[in-house]
Amino acid sequence: MRRPGLALALTASALLSACVVVPAHRGGYHGGGYAAEPGIVVDAPPPPAYAEVQPVMPYPGAVWIGGYWGWNGGRHQWVPGYYDRPRSGYRYEPNRWENRGGRWHLRLGGWMRL
Structure with missing residues (x-):
């Protein structure tokens, strides 16, 4: 008796085993220094800075967190900025890109303890 469902599940499991899911970064807390994002090291430098239009402050004291060039689908992709509470x-x-020996490493920022 054949089990096509089992064969399909095993094939999908083998194909997806190399996938990496990176959650969107929305500014977490860090004790100090930049948090390294594992696996985001590329040969292509990020494009020039994007002139992002900052919307009107949604509430008093809101802090604008500027966007940055992320990496998605084998290319740089703009991640838009947003407001956050201080x-x-x-x-x-x-967030920033660092050039180390010709390779570009994405260093994620976040809220750093004073």
Whole structure:
């Protein structure tokens, strides 16, 4: 007796085993320094800075977190900025790309303890 469902599940499992899911970064807390994003090291430099239009502040004291060039689908892709609530005792460090020996590493920022 054949089990096409089992064969399909095993094939899908083998094909998907190399996939990496990276959640969208929306500024978490970090004790200090930049958080390294594992696996985002590329040969292509990021495009020039994007002139992002900052919308009107949605509430008093809101902090604008600027967008950055992320990496998705084998290319740089703009991740838009957003407003966030300030955090007492923290400052925001932006995401950035670092060139190390000709390879580009994405360093995610976040709320850093003062």
